[in-house]
Amino acid sequence: MIAEFGLAALWFAAALAFLQLLAGALALTGRGEGLGAVIRPVAVVQGVLALVAFGALLTLFAETDLSVKLVAENSHSAKPMLYKIAGAWGNHEGSMLLWVTVMGLAGGFVALVEKRLPEPTMQATLAGQAFVSLGFYAFLLFASNPFDRLSPVPAEGNGLNPLLQDPGLAFHPPTLYLGYVGLSIAFSFAIGALVTREVGPAFARAMRPWVLGAWIFLTLGITAGSYWAYYELGWGGWWFWDPVENASLMPWLAATALLHSAGVLAARNALRAWTVMLGVVAFSMSMVGTFLVRSGILTSVHAFAVDPKRGTFILALLAIYIGGALTLFAIRAATVTEGERFAVTSRESALVFNNVMLTGSLGIILMGTLYPLVTEAFGEKVSVGPPYFNPVTAIFVVPMLIVLAIGPLLRWRRDNVKRIAPMLAIPAVLAVLALGAAIVLAPGRVLPIIGLALAPAIAAASVLPLRGRKLRQVKLPLWGMVLAHLGVAMALFGMASDSAFTTEKLVAVRVGDVTPVGPWSIRVAAVEPIAGPNWTALEAEMQASYEGSAPVVLRPQARTFWAPPQNTAESALHTRWNGQLYTVLGDQAADGRWQLRLWWKPFVPMIWLGGVLIALGGLLALLGRVASDVRRLVVRDRIAFRRERQGR
Amino acid sequence: MSDVTPPAKRRWSLWLPLLLFGLFVALVAWGLIVPKDNNVPSRLVGHPLPQFALPAGAEGKPGLARADFAGGKPRLLNIFASWCIPCAAEAPQLAQLAAAGVEIDGVAVRDRKDDLAAFLARNGNPYARIGTDDLSTLQLAIGSSGVPETYVIDGKGTIRYQHIGDIRPDDVPMILKKLEEASL
Known part of the structure; x- marks a missing residue:
């Protein structure tokens, strides 16, 4: 029933x-x-x-x-x-x-x-x-x-x-969906504004909290998904540029751009057509992503639910909704008048730059994701992976990160480089020092060096907007921005540190053997069978000692599920303030030795802590916006009430 | 919104997003209609085999080297493994080809000697020579992406044709035809 x-x-x-x-x-x-x-x-x-x-x-x-x-x-x-x-x-x-x-x-x-x-x-x-x-x-x-x-x-x-x-994955899809699908509200607001020709600051203010809410969930969902892939798949990596991952990243990039351009539209009544466009694009990217994942058109490790017939159905929906929205945009955007103007050196310009770079990286990721399909149309088979995505994304992201450090210090409409130059002295010095240190510690690794050099500078610059203010009077949205930008710096540092400093060991050992990995020495004390509710496993007891200190115990498992029958490697992790030890138990070789994969990953948890911080920044901004909206409503109601009484 | 609405300019750039989206739809529609082919063909078809020399994999059969393919007569090069189930499925077809006078050389990929011997005892041994390729070195060098795969090599050692997957009974005449073409 x-x-x-x-x-x-x-x-x-x-x-x-x-x-x-x-x-x-x-x-x-x-x-x-x-x-x-x-x-x-x-x-x-x-x-x-x-x-x-x-x-x-x-x-x-x-x-x-x-x-x-x-x-x-x-x-x-x-x-x-x-x-x-x-x-x-x-x-x-x-x-x-x-x-x-x-x-x-x-x-x-x-x-x-x-x-x-x-x-x-x-x-x-x-x-x-x-x-x-x-x-x-x-x-x-x-x-x-x-x-x-x-x-x-x-x-x-x-x-x-x-x-x-896995508990991480139990909550990852609903979180991601709240973000993914929450962006539909931005799409509908854009349609509503175009249909009724109401593209202006009021539209941006109304749309912003919804975008912010969806964006928070999207950020959390991507962060959780990345951490799940990191510890559950047992590969030690946290991002694979898989089509499905790209499908979640593209709406996030569009939504991030939308948040920033909606800010400009709300505060300055500029970037009108552009903001509406992004409102359409953000949810379109959610739908495109769903299509790419569900149709099986691209080969992906995430192919849990693939069916070409459904693909055709979703494609028809895409053609109707996105095609319709873009047609409406093309017809109506010509009648959207130009917004307020601004100087080259201004907060608006910095945000325009941020938008162009975010959209650019979105475009380049979409191209990389679709490229295998394009070449297949011409009879060539290729796969596109990190050697493409890492450098081309960096081309857009690195300049954007530099502007991220400077932009928030600029004033709206018109500003002077000379005014903000002294403030940037601290981040600049930090960047130079970090660059020197990174070149010495990780020679020859271009992208990690850039990341390690930029991260401390961005961290320092992101708190600069608080300079000279009474902290108690700082409004929540500003705190939110500071926190989110700090999170970006933190995640960047984690990513750069992971690719620059990770040590990996693949060994076959007997029970009792000791293996060194980075500063750790790891002894396999025992390997024993254990049973769970719907699986059995071999579990290793590893005693890991950091630079000779008292050992901590890690228990990685090689699990065998019986419904459906499948083997998984359950990694075991130990987190310290300066990094994470990652252990995987593999098969037993014929001579009785156990295969182990061990990693020492300095500062890698900062990737996900940074992600959480970004989402937390979004939450503060959202609370601040909602609180001031409610206050405004209450005041308006009171005024209306008083007028009504006086009128009588 | 604004009191004075300026005359709407025709801005063709506004149609650009729709155009790009149209291209996307055309591309993926093509991808949905055309049946998905997950085979990865070797780029070495039409090129000579690389140099290699593999140790013998089975008692009584010699190993396999590049020089064995310069005899002037086309041969089949069959990439297989004892742990590969389609390889067992194609064994009758290989036997049929061998019975028709085709010379077949085998390359056992990532195999163990005992397992290989058991496999040959169970499924028959149509091979003239069997080389062992423990680290898939030759397999990768000739652009094979899995087992089983069968290559038609002409008398000078040039790869003329690559068959991906097991040889089904209906494939046998086609393989024989490819061998005939290779001997021309």
């Missing part, structure tokens, strides 16, 4: 999305007398119904109802509860249901609280959101029904891919 209930909720939600679109279209063309008033409530109920459908799927997975095809194919009664629930989104159908749920909830939330924009613009925005949702409802109901039954009912399920049975 629960499956049918969920399916019914999904159909009703789809019907309401259609109503929402219809009401919006009629109200905007002036034919729907009073219809405009139903849009907001309909949007809210639509979101709630989508949530109900998703709740039904969660219940089915929690109960392991094997009469439902999706559960039988992706779950197993012996799985721990966390992974039973995570199984609901660890597959194509469930994740698409999560997609429409997030779209519905985001739309409902906007309908509830967003009161700043003129009502027609809001109606157009919500109609746009419903229009996009409708396509994904259709996709679910006609091509990926998560509630399909199975007959006969199997005795047991197939289980979830063991690589996904």
